[in-house]
Each structure stands twice: as C-alpha cells, then as structure tokens.
Amino acid sequence: MNIFKKKFNKRPLLKQNVIIHFERITIKNNVSDLHLTDSDFIKIVYKRKPYWAIFKCPCGCENVISLSLQKIHNPHWRVINSHNKRPTIYPSIVQNIGCLSHFWIQDGKIIWCGNSGIKPFADSQKW
Numbered sequence: 001m002n003i004f005k006k007k008f009n010k011r012p013l014l015k016q017n018v019i020i021h022f023e024r025i026t027i028k029n030n031v032s033d034l035h036l037t038d039s040d041f042i043k044i045v046y047k048r049k050p051y052w053a054i055f056k057c058p059c060g061c062e063n064v065i066s067l068s069l070q071k072i073h074n075p076h077w078r079v080i081n082s083h084n085k086r087p088t089i090y091p092s093i094v095q096n097i098g099c100l101s102h103f104w105i106q107d108g109k110i111i112w113c114g115n116s117g118i119k120p121f122a123d124s125q126k127w
C-alpha cells in the first residue's frame, strides 16, 4: 500500500486522469440556449453533419471552448463516441491565451499535457 501511495505522489497527473470529467455527449442542432455546466459536452449536429464541440475549459477558468468539427476548417477536431457515450476528441486542445491549458479528452477523462499553463512556443521542447 505504501509503495502504491508513493507512486501516486510522484505522478499527480495520473490521479487526475482517472476522473471522468465529461459523462456524455449531448447532441444539439443549434448553439442557442446553451447553459453549460462544467461537465457538459455539447456536439452541434445539423442535418447529420457535425459542426461544433462546445464545453467549458476543464481547468476551471470558466472559458467556453468551441472547436470546429467541420473538415473545411483548419484546424478542426474529431469527436469519437466511446461505447458509453463519453467523448474522445482528436487532436489535443490548446488554449493560446488565458489559462494556457493543453489537454486531451479521452473517454470523458482529461489528460493534461506537460506544457499546460506554459506559453506556447516558449517551452517547445516539452511538447
């Protein structure tokens, strides 16, 4: 038990990774009437085409993140439904201003990158 505890203390990110932040993907067909809670993950789908993924930044900064899911946009992201309807999104998400969060969403879990909170390109070797 002590060995297990020591391992966890050395790798605090691992502890965060096991927490499910987004329980499920909610499908909507427009962006009006969005009252986001911290764990909401909204996917805007219109005429069967994915348009946007909208959710609050998981760092707690209250910033609403909207990612384009449209292939004509660069960059764009892909949301994959897991078997339990939790979101997985590809590629990772970087906040270039504000909190500077950098993370992956995998099966509803937040996986923080080592450079999260560090200005992009200021510490590029840690990417």
Ligand SMILES: [Zn+2]
Binding pocket: 057, 058, 059, 060, 061, 062, 063, 095, 099, 100, 101
């Ligand atoms: Zn944030």
